[in-house]
Amino acid sequence: MKTITIANRNNTVYKVKGKRPLLSELRSLGLVLPYGCQYGGCITCAAKLIKGKVDQKSQVALNNRQINDGYVILCVARAKTNCTFDIGVESHDKLYRNPFIDPLEPHELKADIATCREIKHD
Ligand code: FES
Structure with missing residues (x-):
């Protein structure tokens, strides 16, 4: 069992098995x-x-950039350790940013689109 603490909900604590995605496990509780x-x-x-560690490979x-800022996709992430989260839109303060004011650096893009590919036309 893993302990999931929701910091921005009065540090409410939930116990999950870590076998199913956190969204499913927490909603069922x-x-x-x-x-x-x-x-x-x-x-x-x-x-x-x-705080903690999740598996969100999928x-x-x-x-x-969003991953480095700590964001987790709860519908696919499974808890690997005890975790503490902020949830809901209140936790989205760094999720989005204005690309015209603060554009992404190449290393912040997803690996598969960060590399410039040559486009050929026949
Ligand atoms: S509900 Fe989780 S990414 Fe869409």
């Missing part, structure tokens, strides 16, 4: 969370990991 696609593509369920919504 009564926690109300925002979500949409439930396959890691829409970013609606993003939460900020404050997510496709976050870029490297």
Whole structure:
């Protein structure tokens, strides 16, 4: 069992098995969370990991900058250790940024789009 603490909900504590995605496990325990696609593509369920470790290999919504800022896609992430999160839109303060004011650096992009590819036309 893993202990999941929700810091911005009065440090409420939940016990999960870590076998299913956190969105599913926490919702089954009564926690109300925002979500949409439930396959890691829409970013609606993003939460900020404050402490701990998750496996979110199958997510496709976050870029490297968002991952480095601690964001986790709860609909696909499984807890590997005890974790502490901020959840909901209140945790999204660093999730988005204005690309015209503060553009992404190449290393912040996803690995598969960070490399400039040559385009050929026949
Ligand atoms: S609900 Fe869409 S990414 Fe999690």
